Amino acid sequence: MKKIIVSALFAGFAMQGFAQSGTNSPYSQYGLGTLATQATGFNRGMNGLAYGFHEHNQVNHMNPASYSAVDSLSFIFDAGLSLQLTNFDEGGHKVNAHNADIEYIVASFRAFKHVGVSFGLLPYSNVGYNFSNTRNVNAFPSPSSPSTTYSNTYSGDGGLHQVSLGAGWEPFKGFSFGANISYLWGTLNRYTTNSYSDSYVNTISRNYTAEIKNYKLDFGAQYTHAITKKDELTLGLTYSLGHKLNSNTECNLISTNSQTGVSDTTRYMISNAFELPHTIGIGLMWNHNNHLKIGVDYQLQKWAKILYPRLSGTGSTTTFALADGFFKDRHRLTLGGDYCRGERYRGFFDRMHYRAGVSYTSPYLKINGADGPRELSASLGVGIPIINGYNNRSILNISAEWVNQSATGLIKENMFRINVGLTFNERWFAKFKVE
Template identity: 55%
Template sequence: MNKVILSAALSAAISATALAQSGTNSPYSQYDLGLLSANGSGFNRGMNGLGLGFHSHNQVNYMNPASYSSLDSLSFIFDAGLSGQITNFQENSVRKNAKNGVFDYVVAGFRIAKHVGVSFGVLPYSTIGYNYSSTKNLNDRDAFPSTEVGTSTYEGKGGLHQVYLGAGWEPIKGLAIGANIGYLWGNYNRSIVTSFSNGTNSLSRYYKATINNYKLDIGAQYTIKVSQKNELSLGVTYGYGHRLGANPQCEVISSDRQTGVADTTLYEISNGLSIPTSYGAGLMFNHNNKLKIGFDYSLMQYAKLGYPKLNRNNNILQYGLVDGVYNDRQKFTAGVEFCPNDAGRKLAERIRYRIGASYATSYYKVNGIDGPKEYSVSAGFGIPVVNEWNNRSVLNISGSWVHQEVKGLIKENTFRINIGFTFNERWFAKWKVD
């Protein structure tokens, strides 16, 4: 138990160091709570985030908490990962690159009773990070109509993280259920600072919110033996959507540089932020623990949520929730894991080779049109770490390419490297002394 407590404290300390980092420079992170973070630990990411139907004795699959029931009874598993990426942004003939590196996640898991496993960890939920400018003629469609030409600078940072505790139980052979209960926290700070062509006036809008609330996810898996060497698993998940108890604020500052007078007004929406209800389903076909093929589908019901927006109605400014900005987000993922011989003597035979691909729709609209669709592919390896004191740990390395595009808006191409280390120590064996 002392080792478990020490590992939990270490997880929190490592993650706390990394929470201030931003994992994106994308202007698309200015919507809602930011860009959704990649799902899964190191082995999932090699298959592009596949995992709803997967369960393993030596990997923590927090994507479906029912999988914890399959954890090895003699092991304590500690998994940590980091990533680095280069993103190319293209708008018409203008291209720019940005680099980011973050410490992604820390998770751990072990079995506490027969067919009962638990897991805990710290995970990213969303990330915000952008800084860009645009110049346009302001008109009556804006919250602040003007005949002037305005140059607006858009900047934002922040994001959400969660710490969770989960358990999985297999009450009858082949059927497992589980749940993760988490604490979700974070904040965002966004600003739009507009300078007008007359050189005397400026208009600033500052948006901020702080989030502290819970997150609940439940899951189930059912596995059947198709033959002696083949099995098929079905996994389903449900994420409870609810209001976050946060009060988003908008501070508007209108300045006249000639007179030095600034007019400040603060607007607030009571309990104005939410996370959506989500559903997921996945299949996994396992041939002799050598070949695993899977497919996942997920749905996030964003369309039911309101978007905090500052509008002018009858020449009166109002900050409130509006409908029609969000879309339901759907994601389709397929992937494969292959291991030539898990018990082989040669290292190359024991490596797990992984590939995956996915397609996802956008959950928001930009100027009334659907946001960018996302296409991504990945490939990776699970390399066993063998030395004189440990032969159960795994180094997971993967690379992915993510493309986001919508006609008339910015195109993004992201190349990402993920590195995760799964430390698997034999903690719970009972030694016999003659």
């Protein structure tokens, strides 16, 4: 129990790391921000493939039914971080940005026979961007009519995080179900400034802020059917409850006189402005003799009917209200696999895991009435066993991931990410016989 408390305290200290944004993407200005993966280290090597996996020595947060498979003698503690480089391309103008981020901290252990418990800290979304553009107001400037320029500056920060507690139960062989209950919290800050080189024109700023504190519920089930003595299929199902987040959002419209510096602020407020989508996942995993595991996952997030705050109109007709047309339903398809000769072998390379995965994600944002970026991604990963006199059950998970986001007429993103996760697997609950 003392070690569990120590692990929880470590997770608490690590919350500071989640305060930093894990993105530089301009697309994080929309919705709840850039949606973060819920995958842990071994899933990331397969590009997030998860729904059908139930590992005895890894924590699969994406399907809580898998907790029931955790080794009865182990306490598993898994923490991961990422390093990423992103290239942004807009009309041939390219910019690079880099980030380092604590990705997740999760733990799991067997509470009772056929019942596994897990707790953890993960991101849900990230907001982080800062860019601007400058244009001429006069199409044809002349000495008698000098050019006036206007600049638009956009920036934002924040994101949502979740601390979760979950359990999975296998009531009879081959079938298990589970649930995660999470506390979701965070702030979303977005700032827009319109300024002119002409000192007679006021500077207009729009500052959007929101603080979110609410719950999140996820459910999962798995059924495994043996085909032959060496082959089995596992069907995984997940569902995340969509609901209102009972959070207010505020918009401060600030007009500043460029000559005197005097500002006039108009404040707008919307109650119960944000909502989580209903999310459904289904996956199928084929396991050959515990050596080769190949699977496919499909996820649907029901964003299409969700409303979003919008400031519209000018002067006395300005309104700040919820509007539709900002989102589409989000579809994600993932194919991947894991190969390991066998954990019962003593050879180092025999116990290595080799992983790969690819994904396609449909556009779910609507930007100026057009579809936002679609996403293509691929990953390669390895699970490196840690073998020494003290511990031979822990695993170092390393993966490399490529993510491309693009849409016609919009910024293209190419991101290269290195994920590093360390899974500590300790025999805490074994009873040793003393001669």
